[in-house]
Amino acid sequence: MKKNKAMRMASALLVATLLTTSVISGVFAKYTTKAEGNDTARVAKWGVVAKLEGSLFGPEYADAAGGNTVDTSGKTISVSSKMGRDSSDAGYGENLVAPGTKSKDGAFTCTVTGTPEVAGVIDIKAKGKNISLAKGTYARMTFVGKITKDEYDAGGEYYYDYKRDNDPNKEKAGYRKATSWEASKEYYQAEEICTLDTDYYPVVFNLSSTSNTVSSDSLAAIIGQLNTAASFAPGDTLDTKVPQISWEWKFCNSSPACGGYSTETGSGASACVYCIADTILGDVMAGHDPYIYTSGTNTDGGGPYYPMASNKSITNLSLDINMAVRQVD
Numbered sequence: 210m211k212k213n214k215a216m217r218m219a220s221a222l223l224v225a226t227l228l229t230t231s232v233i234s235g236v237f238a239k240y241t242t243k244a245e246g247n248d249t250a251r252v253a254k255w256g257v258v259a260k261l262e263g264s265l266f267g268p269e270y271a272d273a274a275g276g277n278t279v280d281t282s283g284k285t286i287s288v289s290s291k292m293g294r295d296s297s298d299a300g301y302g303e304n305l306v307a308p309g310t311k312s313k314d315g316a317f318t319c320t321v322t323g324t325p326e327v328a329g330v331i332d333i334k335a336k337g338k339n340i341s342l343a344k345g346t347y348a349r350m351t352f353v354g355k356i357t358k359d360e361y362d363a364g365g366e367y368y369y370d371y372k373r374d375n376d377p378n379k380e381k382a383g384y385r386k387a388t389s390w391e392a393s394k395e396y397y398q399a400e401e402i403c404t405l406d407t408d409y410y411p412v413v414f415n416l417s418s419t420s421n422t423v424s425s426d427s428l429a430a431i432i433g434q435l436n437t438a439a440s441f442a443p444g445d446t447l448d449t450k451v452p453q454i455s456w457e458w459k460f461c462n463s464s465p466a467c468g469g470y471s472t473e474t475g476s477g478a479s480a481c482v483y484c485i486a487d488t489i490l491g492d493v494m495a496g497h498d499p500y501i502y503t504s505g506t507n508t509d510g511g512g513p514y515y516p517m518a519s520n521k522s523i524t525n526l527s528l529d530i531n532m533a534v535r536q537v538d
């Protein structure tokens with residue numbers, strides 16, 4: 210029996226763009242079949258259907274009904290980019306993520322189904338960018354002015370503006386930590402000090418069976434896994450070839466949770482480094498620039514701190530997935 214030599218199997222192609230638009234999907238199929246001689250042959254079945262459906266992100270996450278079960282001091286999380294704004298405002302209705310939000314189970318499905326009679330591969334081309342804050346020490350610098358020696362001795366981290374106090378012509382001198390009290394000096398106090406030993410990625414992505422953490426770029430990791438083609442043999446049932454993607458930005462990324470935002474209840478707990486980092490990211494996103502940063506090198510026992518540069522944080526998240534299923538020889 211003669212085989213079909215020139216059988217061309219087409220592929221199912223589709224593209225999904227997350228965060229920016231809704232998922233676009235479609236299936237394209239083209240067959241070219243040539244048969245010679247007297248023997249008969251039928252075209253091998255393809256019948257592969259590939260789908261990227263739903264959305265990983267949304268404009269609002271309304272407590273448990275929105276897939277969030279975070280409960281802090283009796284309050285459930287509610288996040289919305291539509292709150293208190295006019296629909297004509299920039300940013301209204303945009304997809305967003307925030308501490309305490311996560312993907313809904315099954316909100317985004319990536320499936321390939323069918324039982325083709327030929328061998329093939331599922332090729333996924335994914336790319337994206339995760340939210341992050343670079344390692345280093347951050348602080349919010351508050352101006353307090355002149356203080357008494359008693360106040361200085363009582364503790365706290367006092368800094369002075371090196372440029373203003375020592376060399377007005379020097380560019381970018383930064384804040385230096387005070388090593389002794391001086392009556393004439395005007396001081397700043399460093400608060401919300403936050404030292405990240407590694408780059409921080411608060412939104413943790415996982416494929417079905419992975420378990421990533423905030424100390425490495427989980428989005429880059431799953432993109433690496435997605436970009437590994439999965440092959441199938443004739444007769445394979447393709448229902449389980451594509452792993453499911455999920456994400457979560459925990460309300461507190463420490464374990465156990467720090468409870469740092471329950472101070473209103475009088476517990477007096479202080480926020481952990483991750484909760485302070487989350488606040489920094491939120492402030493940067495809001496266009497506030499109250500933070501200063503140091504790489505850790507210092508000349509006076511702390512600092513110098515400089516205004517936080519824009520390359521220290523990424524506050525936009527994107528994930529694009531292209532999936533193609535094709536026959537191989």
Ligand SMILES: [Zn+2]
Pocket residue numbers: 460461462463466467468469480481482483484
């Ligand atoms: Zn915390």
